[in-house]
Each structure stands twice: as structure tokens, then as C-alpha cells.
Amino acid sequence: MDEIPLILIVDDDETNLVLLRSILEKEGFRILEANDGGMARGIASAKTPDLILLDIMMPGEDGFEVCSKLKTNPQTADIPVIFISAISETDKKVHGFDIGAVDYITKPFGRAEVVARTKLHLRLSSARKSLIENQRNKLKQLTQAQQEILIKPEELPLAGFSVFYNPIQEAGGDFYDVIQFGKDIYGYFCADVSGHGLGASLATSAFKALIHQNAGVLFSPNETMQTVNSVLWEILGGDTYLTAVYVLLNKRKKSLKIASAGHPPVIYSPVGEPPYPVRTDGDVLGMFPNIIIEKIELKVNDGDRFYLYTDGIIEESMNEKISRAEGINKLLAKIKKTEDIKMAESITGIMGELFPSIGKAGDDILLMGVEV
Template sequence: MNQEKKFRPALILIVDDSPLNRRLLKVVLQNSGYQTMEAENGKMARSMASENLPDLILLDVMMPVEDGFDTCKGLKQNPLTKDIPIIFISALNDTENIVKGLELGGVDYIGKPFARTEVLARIRVHLELKFAKEKLVESQVRHFADIREAQESFLVDPEMYPEARFKYIFRPILEAGGDFLDVIRTGENTYVYTVADISGHNLGTAYVTSALKVLFDQNINPYTPVEEGLRMTNAVLNRILQPSQHLTAAFLLVDKGMNKAFLYNAGHLPAVNVKASTKEAKLLEAEGDILGPFEQVEFYPTQEHVEPGDRFFLFTDGLVELFGDSMRTRTQGIEEVMKQAAASADLPLGESLEFIFEHLCPDKNLLQDDVVILGTEV
């Protein structure tokens, strides 16, 4: 939140085709200290919202050309405006329309004719929620800046979560590299396995990786959906990373109770899945934006059915890419991981990881990037 926005009154966009309704709401809001903007139709509202980024939108439903529901859809599809809270104000106050408005992304629905005190009370509640979320991001940025612990002290110990059934290999090329891994428990039988890679190899990169565990622990938890946690993480990284830096990461959520796995990918490599029943390896791929450079990010997770004994492997590009005389492309490296993961399916998980690592990186002196490979068995 920039300083100019921090100290100005909240800006509310009023969208209604009736000049009388707009004027009434404008008077009510301005008398309560809010700044206002007006749009007489949905198309104008979407344009004004993209340009001015109001703190909240009051949206009528019954309008010509484009009704309020279509306007809401357009606002939620635009990365610039998707997080602006929308309160519908409409004479269509039956249950069906109220539910539709909320399902489309509205935070509230007020029926016409409305009471001045009710409108102001609901606006206040939703502005407080919006600003509280922004303050949370700000506090995480400040907290992040205070962390100076060494990177290795943040690496999770497999003995802490024996029921998570995971092992890993971590080989930084510097004393503190740019790769990172973590395992976070988010439910009785649910864990999120994370492998990440910060661009660059310098003290600044080491500083960022040393604090990623705190950031992930704050935002990936039993009470926050993974996708929302990633957006919160991105909001902090967008503030603290250097312009030349970004984070790629893979987040594998395994729910053993539901026999399901979900891969959330932030511009990272795919995961490799080895089925216990067939000993065959396949790729688990998902789309998503890298973290840090963009204010808004999107993720498209992939779901996979799992059975006891199934394995997943997450890794960084230092494992699969080689340069120089022994050049190996990323695609070739990923294919090799699949081959060796399948070949070592009968070995204990830790030995399987060593088997894969030795076959892909036989000469450790040739490593030119950090290497992380994390494996888990359902």
C-alpha cells in the first residue's frame, strides 16, 4: 500500500443507470467522509475501475446493455480489479439473485429501497476487511525484513513429521544458495510439499531463501486455501524482491484421507509421479505465474488420484540441466528423472533419491546450480 493511498479517504465507485440513485448514494457517502466516483453503466464502470482502482464498488443489477452480474464477471476476470470488493444494491432482492451475486464474487447484497445506516454499516465492514488484509501484507513485509537466520536452519527435518513420509537431497553450490524446500502440515492427513528456486546467486538471494520458511508458514496453513496463500506470498515478494529477482516454486498438496494430490505450480518444473501398482512414472503438470514480479498472479492446479505407496518427486533445474561438454536440456533431464524414478521404485524412498541423484549428477564437480530433489510416499 503506497503512502498516498494509505492516508486518503476510501474511494467508492457507484454504478447505477439512475442519476437519482447515484446522487443519493453520493450524498450519503460524501457526508460520511468517503470519496466517490460515478458510472452510469457497466462498461464505463469496468474502465473506471481499471484506471482508478477504487477501494469498493456499489453495483446495481438492472442496467441496460450490460447488467450488474455481467459487470461483476468482467471485473473479476481483470487482474487489476479482481480483488476490489463489490456490494450489489438492487431491487432484485429475492434469494435466487442474491445467491447469484455472491457466487459471482460479490461480498454483499443490499436490497432496494435501502436504509442509509445499513449501507454505511456494510461498507464499513467490508472496507475494514480489505484494509486488514493489506495491513497483514505490510506486517509480513516488515517481519520478513528482520529475519537474518542462516538458510540451513530453516530446512525441515523429516524426523519432525514421520507421518509425512518424505526425504530430500539439498546441494547448494554456494554456502547459501537460491533453492529452498519445505513441508507444511495443513490437516490431520494433509501436507504441502514445497520446492522453490530464487533467481540469482548472491547474498541477497541467500537472505531471501533464509526467510521463505517463515513466509510459507504464515500463508500456507489449515485455515487458508493454498491458492490464496500463494497470492499473499506473492504480495510480499512483490514488495521485497529486487527487480531482477523472482521465485519459481512447486506446491504439492497430498490429502491422504481423500486419496488426492493437487499440484500448484508457480512457473516451476513439473512433478514426477510413480504409481505403486505399476511402477511406472509420469509427469504431473500444472500452470501458474512466477512469484514476485507481478502484482496479480493466477494458478491452475492439477488433481491426481493417489493410492498408498504412490510417490512424488519435486526438484529444481540444477538437477536436470547440464552445460558445457556434457550438455543436457531441461526436457532431457526431466525424462531422465522419470526413467530413474521408475527404475528405483522398489528401493526405500531415501535410497531412490540417492539413485536418481547419482544417475543425473555423477560428477558433483560439474554442478553449476543448486540441486534440490524432494520425494514423498503416500
């Protein structure tokens, strides 16, 4: 780090504040203090500390609530949070990690442990920032549009997907990818870059490279999206943005996790039930330095299907402009109509009815279907 790290200590006990300040100041760190949750969040937003040491048992907002609010605020979402508390129950600790904390120190704490864990997470945070900067510099070297070849269903047959893709220009702004992360674990991606032509395809190539670098079993879909956004923001500077959706399917656990960055909703079609849109909240990629992505997880069964697509599918029908709501209803009806035929035939049938003259479409067209 170029500057002396700034650490925010949050505790309603003055003795703990004094003790932690003494420990960390002797290590050369700069210190901020807060004795309640509201004050802590205000300081974090205004000063953007490099790390927060946060007590759990406090009057008013407890540490869990404070951490949750910090992680849903784009200004503070990336700040590492370490809980310091007398709470020792495993389920409480796990809950802390689930809401975004990076570590846990049990009271009464020792000086050596506080210093070691603080330095560790400051180094990890610095390394992540350096990684993002390194990726940004590498991706700036991209000079050709859509250098990567789009994967075909026959190349990854166990992923169970079929796809239709039709760009309106040779260098399209829509994109999809399917990646196998392990036995019976697959990632499905669909993105739509604002605009068309070379600029859009460069952003598309950057997105694909970043997905391959930052997706996998170690990261949740929303964590992957947030990291990808950090790099895209540095590259695009808000001039170009992407909507995107990432679906992580674990066939063994029968789990479907969805992270959507301002993208049209995934359509989920359970066996024997009507298909429906899975609506999620999330900021677009590349427009803001920090984004919030909602966590969505569904339990699925063999034979269930889900569909990813770009807005060209739902904003045109029979080659005429329609509203998004109307477009989603039309797509739901076509999916229901083709639910009993093979996935590849379903995709072909849906596209044939929605776009009988595909060459006249006014936007890139992308539809991917997956059967669990």
C-alpha cells in the same frame, strides 16, 4: 486509511446508482459509477478504487464475468468486490465467493447494511495492507543467510516425503519446506531464487518466514502465494525473484491443490499409471506488485506419488546441460523406473542416475518426492 476511500458502484439501473451514491456519499466516501461491465473494468484499472459494489444481472458482461476478469488482472486483483443483487440462490452466492467476491448484499438493500458491509471490508482491506507492510519491515531485519533449519523426513514421518538437496555454495538459492496444518493435511513447498550466495539465501529465508505466516487451512495455495508476493515485492523491488510451487495435500479428502509461481511442473505419478507433469500457469514471485496464480486441484489415491524439484534437476543430466523438455522426459523415465521401491530409495536412485558426479553440478540440486 490516509485518504478518503474511493468506491466504484456498478449497476445498469440508474435508480440503484443514484441511491447507492446518496447512501455512501453521506458517509464521506468518494464515488465512481459505471453502468456496464466493460466500463467498470476500465474504470477499475485506471482509478484503482478501494472497493467495488457490483450488480450481477446486467446486459452484456454479467457481474460474475466482470468479477472473474477483475481477479485475473494484476491491476485490479486485490480490489475487494461486494455483489449487490436480487439473486438469492445459495449456489449462485457460493459461485460469487469462489471467483473472488468478499461479500453479498441482497436487493432490496437497506442503508444500514450497505454502510456496515462497506466499512467492514474497507477496514479488512486496510488491515491486510498494514499486515503486509508490517511483515515487510520485519523481514528487512534479516541479516544472516538461511537461518532456518531445513526439515528432515524423520521429523515429520506422516508427511510421507523424502528429499535430496545439494547447494553449489554454502548459502544456496534453492529451498524446500514441509508443514503440517492439521490432521492429515500437509503443505509442501519448493522454491528457487535467482542467483546464489548471500542475496539469494536472504530471499530464501524471507520466503520461508512468509510461508509460515501466511499458509494454512484458511487460505488456498494461490491466496498464500499472492500474499507472499505482495511482501516480497516490497522487499526485493523486482531486483531478485523466486520461482516457487506450493502443494497442499489433504489425505482425508484425497485432494491435491497446486499453486505454481513460474516453477517447473509438479510430476504426478498415479498408482498403476505413467507419471506426467502437471503444467500450471503463474507469475514469478517478487518481480511484480500483483500476480496471477492458476488454481489446480487433483483427486489422489493412497500410494500415488508426486515430485517437486528445482530447475537444476531438469537442466543438467550426467553433469551436462540439456533442454528443459529433455530434462523433464529424463526425470519422468527415472520416476517410472523407481515407482515400485520405497520413496527414499526412489529419490536416491533417481539422483544417482541423473547425477553420478553430484559435486560437479553447475546449479543447486533439489528433488522432493511425496507418497500419499
